[in-house]
Amino acid sequence: MFIIQRRDFDILISALKQRGYTVVGPAVRDNAIVYDEVNSASDFPVGWTDEQEKATYRLKRRADEALFGYSVGPQSWKRFLFPSHVKLLSVVKKGKTMEIQSDASNEKPPQYAFIGVRSCELNAIVIQDKVFMNEQFSDPTYVLRRHNAFIVAVNCTQSGGTCFCVSMNTGPRVKGKFDLALTEVVGNGVHHFVAEVGSDKGAEVMKEVPHKNADASGAGVAEKLVDATAQHMGRTMNTDGIKELLFNNIDSAHWDDVARRCLMCANCTMVCPTCFCSTVEDATDLSGDYAERWRRWDSCFTMDFGKVTGGNFRPSSKARYRQWMTHKLASWINQFGASGCVGCGRCITWCPVGIDITAEAEALRKNSVRIEAEHSTGV
Amino acid sequence: MNQTAVGEVEKLVDPMLPQLMSIRKTVWETDDTFTIQLEKADHYDAEFTFLPGQFNMLYVFGMGESALSISSDPLKPGTLAHTIHRVGTVTTALSQMKRGDVIGVRGPYGTNWPIEKANGLDVCIVAGGIGLAPLRPALYSLFRRRRDYGRILLLYGARSPLDLLYRVELEQWSKLYDVEVLVTVDRSDSTWKGYIGVVPSLFMYIKLDARATIAMVCGPEVMMQYTIAEILRRGIPPEQIYLSMERNMNCAVGFCGHCQYGPKFICKDGPVFGYPHISHLFEKKEI
Amino acid sequence: MQKEDLTDVLRKHPFVGDLEKQYLQLLVGCAKNVHFQEGEYLCHEGEAADSFFLIRTGRVAVEIHAGHKGKRRIQTVGPGEVLGWSWLISPYRWHFDGCAVAEVRALTLDGKCLRTKCDKDHDFGYEMLKRLSHVFQSRMEATRLQLLDVYGTR
Incomplete structure (x- = not known):
């Protein structure tokens, strides 16, 4: 366990950017916290939280300047790994025959670094892995994005009103499958992140971010925050049978x-x-000699x-x-x-x-x- | 998944990318149903192989894809064919194709009829309408090793005599391969001398050795429901009944979610199922 | 001698084969063997339904005249099945034509004779009705399925 000071958080972002990643993190847009491209911590929902109930979502100010002081917004990371609209094929008509090109497998895929992946979301990604990389077939669009993704997970230090990850055994503590995992500790004059390294890629990045080793009490504070979150789930689901x-x-x-x-x-x-459901759409241009197949969420x-x-x-x-x-x-x-x-x-x-x-x-x-x-x- | 550095993914096989095939021949079976024979139109040398009961996704330029079962002999290389009911835009476009026109083909997909399991047994094949198409490769496979099986019965129903598929072949099969063919239609004028009535009613006229018979059924879902009820009434054990299911098959590789039938994906867990695997859902509505 | 033969024939027909002996005897009294060449009619719509048929071999097409659409065949009745129940239901008239489409051997049972026996012995009458109800039911189920036009696309 390491401790990264809040003031050094931007160095993490720039380290990822320098490695060629498109860095995506939480940002406030239209009164909601969404995931979008971020350049520095100032793009984050600094000091914002969300209030959630059934059919209710409101942003509220927090008393502190937390970066991750909200639960989850309307979007999830699937819009990056499994884009809502993607071109599968380009087809050119050549007399009686045609030429078909797989855009999905020939594209230069975006290389994403996700900052702020919650435990439930990380579990969701692992679930979609099984869909799009099933025992028989792999979806190139998904595989290319997923394979390249760098995941900075974040442990939840507050629970949303509609959260029930404890019931589903998917949180709030992130377990495995991440490159870095952070727990934000804010208040009483401190603001830092307790960090855990989950992969070689993560370790490489950590080398560039100023940090110190976390002592037992430092790690313990983070543990307690996550334990408290688990105690305050907004919902429960009885999963017996x-x-x-x-x-x-x-x-x-x-x-x-x-x-x-x-x-x-x-x-x-x-x-x-x-x-994960999707459908396909076929279209031709006005000349009728060029066609495309697109996939969109269904x-x-x-x-x-x-x-x-x-x-x-x-x-x-x-x-x-x-x-x-x-x-x-x-x-x-x-x-x-x-x-x-x-x-x-x-x-x-x-x-x-x-x-x-x-x-x-x-x-x-x-x-x-x-x-x-x-x-x-x-x- | 492996933790590798950025950009280290090998070039992937795209399961949505069709290969090219051209129309060799179109034969009209009925007013609205035709068989297209296909031949390879790209540089790949590999022979197209499939198992009886499997299907392909056929792509028509700019129009889209349609999931269509293969109706040709799996053991005769280079004779890939589909028998297609002209009902939507893609199938209509396919029906208008001329020799040499090129289409995209993805496949084969899905599970197959239990030809191996039929060894030493009587085989009762029950087809309704276009449902005979995916069963024809099964029949061809049985004929290839005819002596390995006991009786072969084919119970086949169509809307009217004019809607019957493979009329010439039906006669040949009964003569050459000792198939007991019973054909019935839902309606007819007075020129038809055969059976008139629904497929399940044909069971009245046959005797089955229940424990030594394997049944393969394909047709509209409600026809299969009544047929399977009849087969079970004859004492054939559920695990000796196989059927081919239909749903909206959009991607054929388990990604798109459309063809779900309870916990099954028809595209990759089916279309051919052993009856016990889906019997709990079979009579439920809107699954 | 002929009566013996008829009992045997009745015993082999699924509709009545398992009837108790005394009931079979009642049937024998009303039954006779009949034979129709392909194209011959067993019954005509509107005629008195003074009998019905237990088909032994061959096939009978049930025909209905559909006005300008001409003659329609809506069903065939084959070996082991029963043709006709109008003998039991007033006013005892056939509601369709029955045409032999493959040479038919059948037993015909005199409707009036059987009705009298059913009236006299209600247990026998009930037994016959139960068996016919089975026929009604499967006929109706089949008709419903045909109405669905399962092979159609609209």
């Missing part, structure tokens, strides 16, 4: 109840750091998602909500060996009607228990 809960309740009346509230706006899937909430020629496999709102939640909390486990939910709470915060996945899971459970009880007593 959750896979079976979802699979056994395909016909639950509760889905009708959610469907009556859900607007099918797809916000939850856009803000979710693990949702959502299982859209009407066309289950559409095939001559029909639609999932026309009802209830089936589409069920698909999302069942996939996220249950079938994901079959597909990728882990839940698709990392407990970041974004889907709760950014749902315009305040649908709360933890509350829906609980309601489903209660409903299921009630029905079982009725069956066993013969009511």
Whole structure:
């Protein structure tokens, strides 16, 4: 463990920039904390925090000048590793034949350094690794970005109102898979970062950033901050037998109840750091001799998602909500060996009607228990 | 993943990049269904190989891709063919292609019919409509080693006599390969002397040795539901029933999420499934 | 001698094969063997439904005249199946034409004779009705499936 003083934080950024990275970190835009290119600590949300509840997100001033004194914003790192709109192919028509070029595998990919990756988000990245680098196929767009990425993780020292990483076993303490991990300690006249090195790349960068070794008490303060965060989760999710809960309740009346509230706006899937669905679009130029294939984010909430020629496999709102939640909390486990939910709470915060996945899971459970009880007593 | 320095990733194979093939021949099977035979149109030497039941993504310049099952003989090199129902923009464009026109082909993808497992058993193949197309490679494979199997039954249903695929072949199969072919249609005029009725009703006219029969089913989902109910009623164990499922297949490599069926990706875990793997979802709505 | 033969034939037909002996005897009294060449009609729409058929071999197409669209074949009935239930339902008239599309051997049962026996012995009548209900049900299910036009694209 090392200690980096706040005044030396910019040196970390410039060390990364010198290595050719595009440095991305938190920044305030349109009254929200988003991830964007940053050049120095002054681009960070200095002294800002966020207040989150279902369908509620507000920025507030903090009493201090913390750089990471917020939980998570509407965006996640997936927009950098899995861009929302990407060109896959360029095709040139040549008489009866054509030439197809893979733009995805031939591009010079951006080399990102991410500063401020939370534990839930790091878990989300590891989950998307399994999607885009599956046992059979790898997605070049993702692989090229992911392979090059430098990750500066940050331990959460405060919990958001919709957070439940403790329930999902994905935080708040970052574990592995990072290059550097920081815990911000601010107040009582100190402002520094307790840093942990997670890779050779991270160690190389650390050489250029002034630091001293952290003594036991220095590291201990950071530990306590993270422990306290774990004690103050805004939400909890009961994950006991959750896979079976979802699979056994395909016909639950509760889905009708959610469907009556859900607007099918797809916000939850856009803000979710693990949702990975996409669709493709084909276009030609006016000459008709040049065509492109683009990939863009899609959502299982859209009407066309289950559409095939001559029909639609999932026309009802209830089936589409069920698909999302069942996939996220249950079938994901079959597909990728882990839940698709990392407990970041974004889907709760950014749902315009305040649908709360933890509350829906609980309601489903209660409903299921009630029905079982009725069956066993013969009511 | 490996921790390597910036820029050290090798050039990647893009699973979304098609190879080029040209149309050799188009044969119209019915008013709206045609078979295109393809031949390689690029410099790669490798032969296109596939297993019965697998599918390809066919790309038409500027229009897009369509997931289409392969309908040709997997053991005859250089004869790749697809039987296609003309229903959307891509399939309509494919239907208008002339000899020598070039399309993009990605594949083959997905799981295959259990030809090996059928060894020594009677094989009951049940097809509805265009569902016969992905079963034809299975039939060809069975014919290749005809003596390794017991009876081969083909129960096939279509909308009307004019909608029947492979009409000449159906007769040849029964003559040359001792296939018991039962064909039924949903409706007809008085020129049709065959069966009229839904596919499951054909089971009335056959006897199956339940424990020694393997069933392979492909057709519209509701037709498969009734068919499988009938097969189970005949005592064929669920683990001897295979079916091919359809969903919106967009990327075919498990990235896009569209073809999910409960925990399965139809594109890579299917399209051919053993019935026990999906039976818990099969009669649920809007999965 | 002929009665013995008919009992054997009835025993082999799935619709009635497992009936109790005394019921089979009741049926034998109303049954006779019939034979139709391809193209011959077993019944015509509107005619008195004074009988029904247990098909042994061959195939009968159920035809309906659809006005200007002409004759439509909507179903075939084959070996082991039953053609007709109008004999049981007032006013006892056929609602379709039945055309042999492949040479047919069948048993025909006299509807009026059977109705009388059903009225006299309600247990027998109930047994017959149960069996016919099965036929109604599977016919209806098949018709629903046909209505779905599962091979269509719209």
